[in-house]
Amino acid sequence: MEQCIQFSVEHGVARITLNRPDKLNSFTVPMHQQLAQSLTELEQQGARVLLLTGNGRAFCAGQDLSERKVAPDAPPVDLGLSVEKYYGPLVRRLRALPMPVVVGVNGVAAGAGASLALAGDIVVAKQSASFVLPFCRLGLLPDTGGTYILPRLIGPARARGLAMLGNKLSADQAAQWGLIWESVPDELYAAHLEELVQGLAVAPTKGLAYTKLAMEQSWHHTLAQQLDLERDLMRELGASEDYREGVNAFMEKRPPFFKGR
Incomplete structure (x- = not known):
């Protein structure tokens, strides 16, 4: 089988x-x-931050349409089944992960x-x-949570x-509109992204997970x-090891050592 994921x-x-x-x-x-x-597997291996990115000149061009060829005399393709079985669960899992999900958009992100x-x-x-939603050219709508996420962001x-x-x-316009966190010059992108995820890997993970949860519920x-x-949530976080460590580190004027719990 083709190794589609590293x-x-x-x-x-x-x-x-x-x-x-x-x-x-493409998917x-x-x-x-x-x-x-x-x-x-990442949830089982003690990950505290996820970095999702792509190889090559694109982040992801969306669905591989070669899987969805529709001949003139063929029965219609059930696109809803694909959303229900794959794209919907994928977005749900990413949004529910108890850790920050950092996405590095290394090239075009389409559909x-x-x-x-x-x-x-x-x-x-x-x-x-760049970002592009070409669903309209196929007579479709932005799936994979697009109709939910887009209006809430911009x-x-x-x-x-x-x-x-x-x-x-x-990417620059996307950042100006608030669609993404930031656009970074190409020559600085890799180092900047690495610094970001390394910082989140030693952050108070439970507090970040609850921040994510609370904003989603809002x-x-x-x-x-x-x-x-x-x-x-604050009541629970106040009893955490990370809160105790954060306060002690502040009072002792030293860097904190968070364990993510």
């Missing part, structure tokens, strides 16, 4: 690299299966690849990278424009409900 965990940093560079890292069923297995990138917690792109007007026109958005809560959630 995966490793070292010193708390899990690295998943989409590895079909000759096909712009196939084996690639989905290997990615799902990697997500299971489901763009939606996948934006499902991360912190998205860093090469200045030469507002409904810009989200509709990107989705309905299919225009390419540069879309569905009233202010009163969110305040109650913050109370409950």
Whole structure:
């Protein structure tokens, strides 16, 4: 079977690299299966941050359409099944991971690849990278969480424009709009990304996971409900080893040593 995913965990940093560079890292069923297995393994191996990126000149060009050829006289393809079985569970797992998910957009992120990138917690792109949602050219809508994530990041007007026109958005523009965290000059990208994930690997992981959880829940809560959630999560975090270490390190004027619990 083609090795569609490169995966490793070292010193708390899990690295998943989409590895079909000759096909712009477009998704196939084996690639989905290997990615799902990697997500299971990283949770078992003590990872404290995930870095998701791609090999070659693209981050991900979305679905490999060679798997979805539709002849004029052939029955229709059930695209909903693909979303239900692969793309939906993938986004759910990334959003629910109890650690920061950093996405390094090393090149074009198109279609489901763009939606996948934006499902991360912190998205860093090469200045030469770009984002495009070409679903409209196929008579489709932005799946892989695109219709949920886009308007929440950049507002409904810009989200509709990107989705309905299919225009390419540069990394710089994406950062200016708040679609991603930052756009980094190509020559600085690799070192900057590495510094970022190494810092998160020694951060208070449980606190970051609960920050992620609380922000996700806020879309569905009233202010009163969110305040109650913050109370409950803060109560639990206040009893953690990392909180104790953080306070002691501050009082003793030394760097903290967080264990992620």
